[in-house]
Structure formats: structure tokens, C-alpha cells
Amino acid sequence: MLYEKENGLYSIPNGGPLPVLNENTLLVGRAQLIFPTGNNKQVTFISAAGDTILYEPDEAAVTDEKSLSEYAGTYFSDATETYMYAVIKKGKLVLYPRITQQLELTAVYKDGFYFPGYEILFERNKKKKITHFFINISRARKVEFRKVK
Secondary structure: OEEEEOOEEEEOOOEOOOOEEEOOEEEEOOEEEEOOOOOOOOEEEEOOOOOEEEEOOOOOOOOOHHHHHHHOEEEEEOOOOEEEEEEEEOOEEEEEEEOOEEEEOEEEEOOEEEEOOEEEEEEEOOOOOEEEEEEEEOOEEEEEEEEOO
């Protein structure tokens, strides 16, 4: 995931700012990010091993408290048989997988959030209401939590 700050472009989890190789290429470790020229909008990522991934732009993250409140609620996963609680705390979206643990999420794009080691993508129904989210961690992908309250 990439995000922009006043002094450069950063990547999660690598940090930044990312070093510049040339006018449209940044380095991410030993990999390269090549930004489009002309009408092309795809960003190309070339890994150190030479694999290529194409990225499309997405809508910007929303971070105001009113917008974040859409994500608040109780979620349940059939796969893990556990609940997650999403609340707004001090203007941030926070997930509670356990009473003693909280994950303060960073909004990275519309409906997409990050916490070190976690990627969270909320999904909406046709009426644009949040219905569930998927969580990705190092050893599990697309673990679904559906909104129950």
C-alpha cells in the first residue's frame, strides 16, 4: 500500500519516503515502482525477482469521524468463530479482537485500512452500507467478518 505525505511517497510496511531512481520510478527495497506517463493510469511494480504486478488507482481514504462511524459495529467470522468490534476512539477507527487488545487502523484508501501485519477491506452492499470486512494476515487471506450489529 502506498500513501503520500508532504515530503514524499511512502509504502506500508516498508516506510519511506521511497528513494527516486528516475523521473517516474521509485525504489521499494530492491523492487521498483514505475508510474504511468500519458493517459495510462496503471502503476507497475517489478519485484526483485522480476515479477510484475499492475495497480489501478482507487478512491482516497476517508478519515473524518462521521465517515469512519460507518465502519463501527460488531462483526462475526464463521471461519474463526470470533467477534471483532469496530469503534471510533479519539477520531480513529479501532478494532478490538480481544478485550485487552486494540488495533488502531490507518485508512489507506476508500474502505481499506492497515495495521502492521493486517490488511482490512470493508465491503458494501448495493445500498452502500457496510456489510462485512475481509482481513489478511501473514498466514490467512480473506478471512470474512460479517456485520451482525
